[in-house]
Amino acid sequence: MSVPPYRPGPFDWRHLDQQAASELWVELIHWVEWLRERYDFGRDIRPCWFQHSALVEELTAAMVAHRSSYQQTKDPYHHGPAAWHYQVLRPMMARMTAITDFEQCTQDACGFTPARVHTLTTIAEFVDTDVRRRSESPNAGFPTDLDSAASDAAVTLSMEEAITAIDTGLAVAEDPADDFSAFTIGDARYEYDDDAGQYVRAQ
Template identity: 35%
Template sequence: MSGYTPGRLSWRHLDQEQAQQLWDELIEWVEWFRGCYRLTDRIKGCWYRHPKMVEELTAAMSAHKVAYEQLGDGQVHSWSPGSWHYQVYQPLLQRLAANSDEFGDCIDGRCEPPTVQVTLLDGAREWIAADIAARPTPVVAAVAATGSLPDSGNGAGPAVIDAARMVDLIDSGDAEPVDPDDEFGPVSYDGHVWEWSDDTEGYVRT
C-alpha cells in the first residue's frame, strides 16, 4: 500500500529475522501472562498455532508494555496500568469467553486450526474501478472541500479552474471568452489563456 510502512508487530509483513524476534518476545510475555492471571484454561498451550490468538495476544502485549513503560524527562503515556486492565484485559477476557470454540478441536496440545479460504468475488475489481471512475478528480474534490483553487506549485497561482469558478470570473468581468459563441472555448484570464481539459475537468493555463 502506497505511503504505508508496517510496524514491527504486523505479523503478515515480517521477514524471518523480525518474526524470530517477535516470537521470542511474545512467547515470553504470553507465558508470564497465562501464569500471572491464571488463564491456562482460557488460553491453551497451543495458542501459538492459532493465528487469531497470536494477533489478539500480540495486541495485548503491546498495550501492556506501553502501559508499564517508564519514561524519562517527565514524559507520561496516555496509557496506565489501570487503563490497560479496564480497556484491554477485561475486553480480552470477554472475547476469550465468546470465542471459547477457538480451542475446541485441541486435545493434549494436538490441534489443527481450520484454514479459512478467503476469495474475492468475480467482478470485484471491475466494480471498484467503476466506483473510482465515478468520483471527482482530486482537483475538483479539493475545490469543493476548501472553496479555493490548488496552486500550480511554481508560485504562478492556481493550476486549474473548475467550470463554475470560471463562469463566476466571466460574469464578474475578470475573465473573457476568446470566442463568446464557444461555451467551453478558451478563456482569457489573469494575463493567460485557459483551455478546458477533460482530464482535470477544469480549465488549465496554456
C-alpha cells in the first residue's frame, strides 16, 4: 500500500500559490479585523497578529469553521453558531498565550521573534536505517504466484507476513474469526507456533 497523494485545499497555507495566498490573506484580514472589533479582542489579538505564523493558522481554521457554522442551510435555526462559540472561539482564546507570544508586542510594534527550529543532523541516518530494515515489498517472505506457491512457499512466516498474505488473497485462513487461524498458500499449510512466535509450514 502506498501513501495516497495529498490534495491541498484552499486554506492550506503551505501549498498556496501567489494568487491563492493573496486571496486568502484578503479574506482572513477582513475576518480577523471584524473578530477583534466585534468581540473586543483588540488587546488579546494584537495588531501584529499576521506576523505570528502559528496564530495565522489558528485564525484561518477559526474563520473556516465560522463560515461553515454561519452559512445558509435548510434549517436556519441549527446549532452551528453556538457550537462555533464554545467549541472553536472560546477554546482558541483560552489558548492564546500558548498559541503565540504577544509579550513583547505593543499596539504600535511587533516584538515577536520566532524560535528557530532545529532538526538533529542524525535524522537522515535514522530514516535511512529505518527504511533499509524493511522488506522491499509487502509480499516479501512468501511467494506471489499461487501456481508455484506449494513448491516455493517459505518455511516460516511472521505474523505481519501472514496477515498481508491473507489480506491480499494469497493465503486462505481456515477460520477467519480466529486471529491465529491456520491458513494455506497453494498446497502449503501453515500453523501458528506459540514458542516460535510465527507461522510454521506443516510437514
